[in-house]
Amino acid sequence: MTTPLITADLVAVDLVATDRDDATRQLIDLLAAAGRVTDADGFHADVRAREAQMATGMPGGIGLPHARSAHVTVPSLAVGKVPGGVDFGAPDGPATLVFLIAAPDSGDSAHLQILAALARRLVHESFRTSLKDAPDAATVAEIVTREVVPA
Amino acid sequence: MKLVAVTSCPTGIAHTYMAAEALEQAGRAAGHEVAVETQGAAGSMPLDPRVIADADGVIYAADLEVKDKDRFAGKPFVDVGVKKAVHDAPGVIAAAVAAVESGVPAPAATGHAAGTGPTGPTTKVDSNAGVGTRVRQWLMTGVSYMIPFVAAGGILIALSFMLAQLAWGDEGVVRVTEVPLDDLMTSFNVVSLQDWAVLLFQTGGVAFGFLVPVLSGFIAYAIADRPGLVPGFVGGSVSVLVGAGFLGGLVTGFLAGFVALWIARWKVPKGVRGVMPVVVIPLLSSFVVGLVMFVIIGRPIASLMDGLSSWLNGLSGSNLVLLGVLLGAMMGFDLGGPINKVAYTFAVTGLATEGLTADATQYKVMAAVMAAGMVAPLAMALATVVRKKLFTHAEQENGKAAWLLGASFISEGAIPFAAADPWRVIVSSVAGSAVTGGIVMAFGSTLRAPHGGIWVLPLIGNPLGFILAIVIGVVVMTAIVVALKSAKPNPLVEAEQAADEQAALVGQTA
Numbered sequence: 270m271t272t273p274l275i276t277a278d279l280v281a282v283d284l285v286a287t288d289r290d291d292a293t294r295q296l297i298d299l300l301a302a303a304g305r306v307t308d309a310d311g312f313h314a315d316v317r318a319r320e321a322q323m324a325t326g327m328p329g330g331i332g333l334p335h336a337r338s339a340h341v342t343v344p345s346l347a348v349g350k351v352p353g354g355v356d357f358g359a360p361d362g363p364a365t366l367v368f369l370i371a372a373p374d375s376g377d378s379a380h381l382q383i384l385a386a387l388a389r390r391l392v393h394e395s396f397r398t399s400l401k402d403a404p405d406a407a408t409v410a411e412i413v414t415r416e417v418v419p420a
Numbered sequence: 421m422k423l424v425a426v427t428s429c430p431t432g433i434a435h436t437y438m439a440a441e442a443l444e445q446a447g448r449a450a451g452h453e454v455a456v457e458t459q460g461a462a463g464s465m466p467l468d469p470r471v472i473a474d475a476d477g478v479i480y481a482a483d484l485e486v487k488d489k490d491r492f493a494g495k496p497f498v499d500v501g502v503k504k505a506v507h508d509a510p511g512v513i514a515a516a517v518a519a520v521e522s523g524v525p526a527p528a529a530t531g532h533a534a535g536t537g538p539t540g541p542t543t544k545v546d547s548n549a550g551v552g553t554r555v556r557q558w559l560m561t562g563v564s565y566m567i568p569f570v571a572a573g574g575i576l577i578a579l580s581f582m583l584a585q586l587a588w589g590d591e592g593v594v595r596v597t598e599v600p601l602d603d604l605m606t607s608f609n610v611v612s613l614q615d616w617a618v619l620l621f622q623t624g625g626v627a628f629g630f631l632v633p634v635l636s637g638f639i640a641y642a643i644a645d646r647p648g649l650v651p652g653f654v655g656g657s658v659s660v661l662v663g664a665g666f667l668g669g670l671v672t673g674f675l676a677g678f679v680a681l682w683i684a685r686w687k688v689p690k691g692v693r694g695v696m697p698v699v700v701i702p703l704l705s706s707f708v709v710g711l712v713m714f715v716i717i718g719r720p721i722a723s724l725m726d727g728l729s730s731w732l733n734g735l736s737g738s739n740l741v742l743l744g745v746l747l748g749a750m751m752g753f754d755l756g757g758p759i760n761k762v763a764y765t766f767a768v769t770g771l772a773t774e775g776l777t778a779d780a781t782q783y784k785v786m787a788a789v790m791a792a793g794m795v796a797p798l799a800m801a802l803a804t805v806v807r808k809k810l811f812t813h814a815e816q817e818n819g820k821a822a823w824l825l826g827a828s829f830i831s832e833g834a835i836p837f838a839a840a841d842p843w844r845v846i847v848s849s850v851a852g853s854a855v856t857g858g859i860v861m862a863f864g865s866t867l868r869a870p871h872g873g874i875w876v877l878p879l880i881g882n883p884l885g886f887i888l889a890i891v892i893g894v895v896v897m898t899a900i901v902v903a904l905k906s907a908k909p910n911p912l913v914e915a916e917q918a919a920d921e922q923a924a925l926v927g928q929t930a
Contacts, residue, residue: 335431
């Protein structure tokens with residue numbers, strides 16, 4: 270991988286959001302600023318469409334908006350820590366950790382393996398806890414880069 | 421307990437893999453082995469068939485249609501959707517275990533999986549190849565399944581002719597076809613050579629009945645996977661019924677494959693999805709293929725045959741050599757198809773004329789037709805010997821059987837070659853057979869039997885001329901087919917040879 274999945278500037282440690290759409294948008298703006306998303310509005314529409322199919326909230330305070338989109342240039346992850354919580358439709362309450370996964374529409378499978386590995390890590394309680402406990406953006410990015418390696 | 425699972429989700433990048441990880445974790449925690457196939461955007465690595473065979477139960481945590489669901493047929497299963505597996509994997513595992521313990525089997529899928537191993541019949545299709553190559557691969561898949569039927573049926577019939585000559589004498593090959601089937605079943609006598617000959621003949625005939633259906637069925641299978649089998653076989657049978665021969669079978673194979681593929685891609689409600697491969701696709705696609713073949717293709721073929729027949733009958737009395745060339749070309753064109761049948765029927769009908777003299781035109785016509793019909797399989801057999809590198813392994817094997825089939829006037833021996841590469845083989849077959857037909861007429865050879873090949877040599881007038889005519893036609897056809905095939909190498913053959921070389925290298929270094 271020439272481009273890492275995540276860097277420190279794709280992490281928002283103190284996100285304040287009115288709702289999941291707002292939280293998603295703030296993370297999308299990070300990706301757009303980093304040049305990983307070419308059209309923030311277009312990508313946002315794709316994520317909304319996915320979210321409308323089935324809410325992506327998971328047990329344990331996780332929100333997982335994601336989409337494959339033509340507006341994405343490289344597989345990317347943006348992470349938002351939302352101390353106040355934001356509802357992602359999970360049965361057990363609002364999410365305090367939001368992962369925005371952006372996948373290019375035409376990505377080859379080698380590219381997408383990294384996202385598969387990320388999704389698998391997300392299931393692990395220890396991984397999520399370490400991210401929640403991480404003190405700053407650089408640590409979050411460092412943990413993801415270290416833990417997420419394609420099988 | 422051993423479980424297998426399939427996960428998939430609309431986007432294919434997140435829930436597919438989270439569900440897989442969650443199920444594997446929950447399974448381990450509960451002391452079960454769980455193997456998961458993720459059908460996601462990163463491509464899916466199919467489960468090892470042995471793992472599936474060993475599994476006690478199946479978990480479908482899939483929001484998309486499960487690919488190749490037939491692999492899991494007959495095993496107890498739970499169908500939960502991907503979200504449930506992410507949110508409550510331990511609950512899903514528990515439900516699967518309960519399903520296994522209560523022994524709820526999935527509806528049994530098509531029974532043919534049993535004989536062919538858990539992965540089903542192989543195809544020669546590489547989905548990344550270009551259109552031209554894929555068309556060839558579809559054809560070769562059909563041909564490779566057809567070849568054993570050609571060999572088995574053809575050799576049974578050829579053996580039957582040999583035995584019949586022993587059992588009845590000169591007229592044996594005629595007599596063996598006249599014994600009613602009832603007699604064979606009610607009064608089979610193990611010491612009667614005649615009965616054995618009839619048995620071989622009838623069995624070979626039944627095996628031959630599968631040629632076109634198998635060709636058509638497995639072309640459709642290569643295109644559409646299992647949903648293609650039923651319309652493919654049905655279409656092939658209809659092709660035989662309406663007299664369209666193997667060329668009709670090629671048409672039905674492609675038609676059935678694409679219709680089945682199209683229906684399989686319909687978006688249907690979840691409740692209907694389960695019965696799509698077993699009921700809906702075979703039903704609808706067979707109907708479409710039947711409609712097209714009976715209504716749209718059947719009538720033109722029938723009128724074509726009628727037209728050709730009356731035209732041929734009108735030609736009687738004209739130049740005999742030209743008539744021989746024409747009949748030969750027709751025999752070589754579709755190898756048992758409608759054109760071939762018109763020429764053959766024309767000749768056989770002539771035999772029934774009362775009071776023919778020994779050198780009657782009708783006997784010469786029969787000789788020309790039979791000689792021409794022997795050319796294609798013999799020439800293809802010869803071509804596989806002189807230019808082995810132009811043919812796939814399957815074709816080379818078929819070439820060996822084709823010697824006997826050609827010698828016995830079983831034109832079908834050439835069908836595998838013609839089906840795999842229609843225009844090159846048909847062009848050369850028409851040329852070679854026409855040459856033979858014309859020469860037989862010029863030499864004035866005669867024949868009083870409607871079939872039998874070299875086994876009826878005693879019934880042939882001027883047998884040397886007859887054989888010489890065949891040899892010349894075979895050489896002509898072989899030369900043309902080799903030239904045509906050399907001009908444009910077959911990518912499948914090249915791929916096979918590359919694989920062979922690879923294997924040989926590995927063998928040397930090992």
